[in-house]
Amino acid sequence: MAREARKYSRRMSGLPLEPSAADRDELSGGILEFLHRWIDARDGAPASWPEPDGALIDSLLRAPSVDGIALDQLLDAVGRAADTGFDTAGGAMLSYIPSGGLYTAALGGLVGSVTNQYTGGAHASPGMTAIEESVVRWMVALFGLPATGGGVLLSGGSMANQVAVVTARSKLGDDFRDGVVYCSTRTHHSVEKAARIAGIGADRVRLIASDEHRRLDMDALARQVAEDTNNGLRPMMIVANAGTTDTGAIDPLNACADIAAASGAWFHADAAYGGFFQLTERGRARLSGIERADSITVDAHKSLFLPFGVGGLLVRDRAAVVEAHQGRGAYMQDVPSTDLPHYMEMGPELTRPNRGLQVWLALNLHGTDRFRDELDRMLDLAEHAAARLASTPGVELLDAPELSVVALRAAAGDDDTRRLLDVLVSSREVHVSSTTIDDRVYVRLAFLSQRTTTAIADRAIELIASAASAD
Ligand SMILES: Cc1ncc(COP(=O)(O)O)c(C=O)c1O
Numbered sequence: 001m002a003r004e005a006r007k008y009s010r011r012m013s014g015l016p017l018e019p020s021a022a023d024r025d026e027l028s029g030g031i032l033e034f035l036h037r038w039i040d041a042r043d044g045a046p047a048s049w050p051e052p053d054g055a056l057i058d059s060l061l062r063a064p065s066v067d068g069i070a071l072d073q074l075l076d077a078v079g080r081a082a083d084t085g086f087d088t089a090g091g092a093m094l095s096y097i098p099s100g101g102l103y104t105a106a107l108g109g110l111v112g113s114v115t116n117q118y119t120g121g122a123h124a125s126p127g128m129t130a131i132e133e134s135v136v137r138w139m140v141a142l143f144g145l146p147a148t149g150g151g152v153l154l155s156g157g158s159m160a161n162q163v164a165v166v167t168a169r170s171k172l173g174d175d176f177r178d179g180v181v182y183c184s185t186r187t188h189h190s191v192e193k194a195a196r197i198a199g200i201g202a203d204r205v206r207l208i209a210s211d212e213h214r215r216l217d218m219d220a221l222a223r224q225v226a227e228d229t230n231n232g233l234r235p236m237m238i239v240a241n242a243g244t245t246d247t248g249a250i251d252p253l254n255a256c257a258d259i260a261a262a263s264g265a266w267f268h269a270d271a272a273y274g275g276f277f278q279l280t281e282r283g284r285a286r287l288s289g290i291e292r293a294d295s296i297t298v299d300a301h302k303s304l305f306l307p308f309g310v311g312g313l314l315v316r317d318r319a320a321v322v323e324a325h326q327g328r329g330a331y332m333q334d335v336p337s338t339d340l341p342h343y344m345e346m347g348p349e350l351t352r353p354n355r356g357l358q359v360w361l362a363l364n365l366h367g368t369d370r371f372r373d374e375l376d377r378m379l380d381l382a383e384h385a386a387a388r389l390a391s392t393p394g395v396e397l398l399d400a401p402e403l404s405v406v407a408l409r410a411a412a413g414d415d416d417t418r419r420l421l422d423v424l425v426s427s428r429e430v431h432v433s434s435t436t437i438d439d440r441v442y443v444r445l446a447f448l449s450q451r452t453t454t455a456i457a458d459r460a461i462e463l464i465a466s467a468a469s470a471d
Contacts, residue, residue: 112354132356144291150318157272243274253289
């Protein structure tokens with residue numbers, strides 16, 4: 001990133017732990033100036049950088065200073081560190097699942113850290129808990145969960161899936177060895193990982209085939225549930241994808257809910273990627289049935305464009321999560337019962353960052369309609385890209401996008417698809433990633449950053465078209 005003369009003057013180092021008002025001014029002025037310059041530089045910044053040299057990484061690995069280092073030197077190191085790998089905050093990030101990193105939410109994080117109020121127990125900060133609960137209740141209502149519902153903000157989708165698995169498991173009692181988890185072969189690996197961490201054996205996790213559109217094959221699921229039940233096993237949990245990571249495919253949510261209801265299994269929807277498309281008309285229609293879930297994983301750092309570190313689990317019955325996760329030490333005997341939730345009883349965390357403030361500030365500053373419009377724009381970008389790529393010679397599209405991911409391959413086969421991937425990544429104009437589906441390699445274009453413009457999408461398509469025609 002371009003490093004220009006700084007507007008702040010003093011070199012700060014060796015600061016007392018409680019800086020004076022003048023020092024605070026100087027620090028925040030310097031840091032804000034750095035951040036604004038950094039944001040302005042995103043437009044036109046490379047999508048990725050060459051391998052960093054060893055000297056840079058060694059300098060960043062250095063142990064913290066004993067006496068303190070000047071702020072401008074430290075910001076210089078941050079700028080160099082940020083210019084490595086690929087730019088997950090830039091609009092040209094089309095790989096994996098992008099995360100926009102809204103500035104307003106980042107400011108909410110700063111406010112939450114500076115005020116540093118404790119939100120593990122509602123008694124410590126009823127006000128901050130109410131702020132967090134206002135966004136949880138907004139999410140619960142958005143997904144049509146009932147008044148018994150609730151939720152907790154966690155670090156991301158993996159933690160949310162973990163809390164969901166532990167909650168479903170606890171419904172079976174202490175001996176859950178006969179309990180079975182069902183999910184599709186396209187389910188995010190965090191579900192299998194959560195099951196393993198929760199002590200559920202690999203022989204109790206069924207990876208059910210997906211159909212020709214990468215959605216859970218419902219006949220295969222019904223057969224497997226029936227077979228397991230006949231063999232004396234207990235269906236513990238059915239996990240449906242509300243937007244797979246690979247392609248954004250949405251499993252048949254109503255049919256999953258039917259099988260879960262008939263078999264007594266907990267019905268979990270992993271909407272880490274797809275969840276907040278519920279704000280849009282198209283998304284709501286496609287996610288129909290999600291309101292029947294016992295639990296829903298969401299990730300504000302995906303489809304609400306927040307900076308990394310804010311996901312959540314929403315549940316139909318808040319008491320079920322509390323039953324699975326409560327616990328107190330004698331040193332907590334003064335914690336009273338309150339009308340507001342104690343979030344420490346809804347997951348593994350006791351002390352936790354004030355995540356609610358980030359979501360609350362962003363939602364309230366922009367208004368929820370802005371998020372709806374931006375998610376609609378992401379759906380439009382995917383449709384636009386799919387339409388152009390469908391008529392691009394030498395390119396095969398996998399499916400019409402259900403959400404904002406477009407998966408494609410070179411018609412000539414895997415070697416050419418890998419070459420296509422290489423051309424796109426090494427252009428440093430866009431950053432993309434790949435996946436393997438039914439033994440074939442696919443390149444993915446994922447649209448989920450407020451900084452991704454139609455011009456960036458078009459540039460990706462041009463690069464694909466010229467690489468495909470050169471093959
Ligand atoms: C569908 C799905 N579930 C879960 C996760 C895990 O979320 P996180 O990376 O926030 O832990 C992801 C991440 O991409 C995802 O796409």
